[in-house]
Amino acid sequence: MTTTGIRTAPAPVSEKPAHRDGNVLRWLSAYTASMVGDSVYFVALSWAATRGGSPAQAGLVLAVGSVPRAALMLGGGVIADRFGPRRVVIGSDAVRCAVILAVTALLLVTAPGIWLLVLVALVFGAVDALFLPSVGALPPRITAPGQLGRVQGMRGFAQRVATVAAAPLGGFAVALGGPAAGFGVAGALFAVSLVLLMAVRVHELPPDERAGAADGVRSQLxxxxxxxRRHQVLAPLLLVAAVMELGFAGPANIGVVLLAEERGWGAPGMAWTVGGFGVGAGAAALLLAVRGRIGRAGAVQAWGVVVGSVALAAIGFAPSVAMAAVAGLCVGLCTGLGGALIAALVQTVTEPAYLGRVTSVATLFTVGIAPMTYPVAGAAIGAWGIEPVFAASAAVSAAGGVLGLCSGALRHAELPR
Incomplete structure (x- = not known):
């Protein structure tokens, strides 16, 4: 028995290719089902909020879930390391499933007030703060080190598939049966994810890697x-990821919408640009999934961030939809590959006992802090225009890649063979 109280399989003695490993495929399927469920939940919540309150109240419902997610993310990483990511991910997924199915049942008999939806969003955001670090900390415990690059490529490709599938699925469910149907589909997907996660086996930690498990939460954090801070590779690597996200998030989300509106491209122009990014990121993830390893991963990810940032600036100056879509494709290829390599390197160089906390720090910037740049980018575009904001944001993002290139330890970091 491990300190998590869950019986685990011993570490494997041979390295099985990740795409042929049933254990990895169960984790990947669970992660994909959860991703689709997240998006369907958001569609259902959006629809219920807009029908049940004013536009301002609907905006409050959609934004409030990010507060506990960001505030509790680091604590979620501590809990994942303290009790084991498998136990935490199963428990948090079970809570998400129960909450969403309870909301589904309630919507079938009554029309809940806006404040109940706020409560649901708060609870969901808090549980996400536990789920995300735990599910991200599992790959090194379910596969051999040499397969981590391939696993991250498979994960990135699954994210793109989930993004494409979730919006029409959520929209169809809501159109067919209203918010109750949307929440019901999301709850069913979380249930599928839960069953699959319960079937995932994890490696047992050696005794010396459990040190500190009895310390207080604050001490562990x-x-x-x-x-x-003391790690020669992790410190600059997470700094690269954080700076890149801070510069990239605003233009890639709200900036593209405002660009299409200003240039008169409309929704199709926005769709082509965002679609180019999605195709590029999916292709980069598929490349890593097929190859399994890319040499000089530390240098490649940093250069990917730099080149992708230049392409991001080009979107803001694109004279046509076609040029914006091509630039978006380049952004997706470069930053998608860079992001997948960052994730693989994080999980390669981190000691297993710290994976939850390290994953929580990395996740905090992508889903916690980066979205807060959306209103800043929107206000800046309103004040100074599209081109200066895209250029300045791209410069910030590129600075992350430059910082990575300035670190000798990161520049020479490699993925295991």
Missing amino acids: VGGLRYI
Whole structure:
């Protein structure tokens, strides 16, 4: 028995290719089902909020879930390391499933007020703060080190598939049966994810890697942050990811919408640009999934961030939809590959006992802090225009790649063979 209280399989003695490993495929399927469920839940929540309140109240419902997610993310990483990511991911997924199915049942008999939807969003955001670090910390415990690059490529490709599938699925469910149907579909997907996660086997940690499990939550959190700060590769790697996200998030989301509106491209122009990014990111993830390893991963991810940032600036100056779509494709290829390599390197160089905390720090920037740049980017575009904001944001994002290139330890970091 491990300290998590869950019986685990011993570490494997041979390396099985990730795409042929049933254990990895169960985790990947669970992750994909959860991703689709997340998106369907958001569609249902959006629809219920807009029908049940004013536009301002609907905006409050959609935004409020990000607060506990960001505030509790680091604590979620501590809990994942303290009790084991498998136990935490199963428990948090079970809570998500129960909450969403309860909302489904309630919507079938009554029309809930806006404040109940706010409560649901708050609970869901808090549980996400536990789920995300835990599910991200599982790959090194379910596959051999040499397969982590391939697993991250498979994960990235699954994210793109989930993004494409979720919107029409959620829209169809809501159109067919209203918010109750949307929440019901999301709850069913979370149930599928839960069953699959319960079937995933994890490696047992050696005794010396359980050190510190009896410390207080604050001590473990401080210990995790100190571990990152002192690590020659992790510290610059997470800095690259954070700076890139801060520069990239605003233009890639709200900026593209405002660009299409200003240039008169309309929704099709926005769709082509965003679609180019999605296709590029999917192709980059598929490349890593097929190859399994890319040499000089530390340098490649940094150059990917730099080149992708230049392409991001080009979107803001694109004279046509076609040029914006091509630039978006380049952004997706470069930043998609860079992001997948960052994730693989994080999981390669991090000691297993710290994976939850390290994953929580990385996730905090992507789903916690980066979305807060959306209103800043929108206000800046309103004040100074599209081109200056895209250029300035791309410069910030590129600075992350430059910082990575300036770190010798990161520049020479490699994925295991």
